[in-house]
Amino acid sequence: QKEVEQDPGPLSVPEGAIVSLNCTYSNSAFQYFMWYRQYSRKGPELLMYTYSSGNKEDGRFTAQVDKSSKYISLFIRDSQPSDSATYLCAMSARPGNTPLVFGKGTRLSVIA
Amino acid sequence: DAGVIQSPRHEVTEMGQEVTLRCKPISGHNSLFWYRQTMMRGLELLIYFNNNVPIDDSGMPEDRFSAKMPNASFSTLKIQPSEPRDSAVYFCASSFFLLDSRSEKLFFGSGTQLSVL
Numbered sequence: 001q002k003e004v005e006q007d008p009g010p011l012s013v014p015e016g017a018i019v020s021l022n023c024t025y026s027n028s029a030f031q032y033f034m035w036y037r038q039y040s041r042k043g044p045e046l047l048m049y050t051y052s053s054g055n056k057e058d059g060r061f062t063a064q065v066d067k068s069s070k071y072i073s074l075f076i077r078d079s080q081p082s083d084s085a086t087y088l089c090a091m092s093a094r095p096g097n098t099p100l101v102f103g104k105g106t107r108l109s110v111i112a
Numbered sequence: 113d114a115g116v117i118q119s120p121r122h123e124v125t126e127m128g129q130e131v132t133l134r135c136k137p138i139s140g141h142n143s144l145f146w147y148r149q150t151m152m153r154g155l156e157l158l159i160y161f162n163n164n165v166p167i168d169d170s171g172m173p174e175d176r177f178s179a180k181m182p183n184a185s186f187s188t189l190k191i192q193p194s195e196p197r198d199s200a201v202y203f204c205a206s207s208f209f210l211l212d213s214r215s216e217k218l219f220f221g222s223g224t225q226l227s228v229l
Contacts, residue, residue, distance in 0.1 A: 043116070043203050043220025044155070088155065099145075099168060100218070104154035 003027050006089055006103030015112050019076040023089035023103045026070065030091040030101075033065050035074045038086045038105065047087070048074065079110045116221035118204050124227045130192040133224045136185055137206030145218065146179055146189050147203040155203070161187065194228045201225050 006023045013019055021035075031052055036044035048063040050056045050072075056063045062075040072091075076083055088105040117136040125131055137144050145160040159169040161181045169179070176195070181187040191198055205218040 041222070043205070043222050044218075045220065046217050049217070099157045099160060102155040 003101050004089065004091065004103045007106055008104055010107040010109060012109045012111060013079055015079060015081060015110055017079050017110070019074075019079050019083070019108060019110075021074040021076075021087050021089075021106050021108070023072050023091075024070055025072075025091060025101075027091075027093065027101075028067075028070065029093035032092045032094075033063070033072050034090040034100065035061075035063055036088045036090055036102075038088060040085075044088055081110050081112045084109045116204055116206050116219050118202075118221035118224050120224060121222065122225045122227075124229065125194055126229050127195055128193045129228075130190065131194045131198075131226060131228075133189040133202050133204075133226070135187045135189070135204030135221060137187070137204070138219055139185065141206035141208050141219070142184070143207045144181060144187050145205040145207075146187070147205065147220075149201045149203060149223070158189070191226075194226075196228045199226055199228050 004023055004025045033050045034046060035048040037047045038044040048056060048058060048061055050063045050065050053065045053067045060077045064073040072089055074087060086105040086107045089103040090100040092100050116138055119134045123131060143162050146158040147155050148158055149155045156171060158171045159179045160167055164181045164184060177191055179189045201223045203220050203223045205220045207218050
């Protein structure tokens with residue numbers, strides 16, 4: 001079993017839809033959870049950062065962490081064509097810049 | 113700030129040739145990471161440096177790969193000899209590390225697309 005599992009998609013939704021992206025993980029030591037967004041031919045950029053369990057909201061984006069189930073989610077409300085990208089979850093066990101473990105990414109297309 | 117700068121953007125070479133990828137991190141950052149991305153394996157950490165010192169190179173696939181960071185503003189990843197299975201996008205990322213920081217904000221470059229024929 002890989003440390004981080006993420007459905008690669010692709011996922012195609014109409015503009016305005018609510019998008020749900022998910023990752024599961026096996027290492028119970030993970031405490032720091034991130035979502036990165038990667039546009040085509042670009043490097044990943046940090047979208048959301050969460051410590052331990054709970055929710056975090058930033059505009060149209062909500063990140064959820066359920067450590068008991070080892071499951072994290074990213075919700076995108078009122079999705080826009082500009083949200084079309086690959087979304088990678090990432091996590092680590094220790095604070096600071098210790099190596100992140102990335103999921104393979106889910107490719108999302110929002111159709112106008 | 114120009115962000116993390118990588119060169120070249122694209123590299124096409126023949127099997128057996130030496131390949132050198134370059135990275136200029138964001139000024140003031142003290143940690144630098146080299147990642148490789150493929151469809152099959154996703155984003156994999158190859159090596160990372162803190163204050164120019166290699167901390168963990170366990171992700172370097174084999175002795176054909178080597179990385180250096182001679183100063184805070186420059187790093188190279190070298191593959192010698194290159195093989196077709198090395199074809200991938202190679203990313204450099206940098207960040208500022210504080211011991212008690214909970215920040216994991218990595219800044220990635222735009223990557224080098226390497227094709228080994």
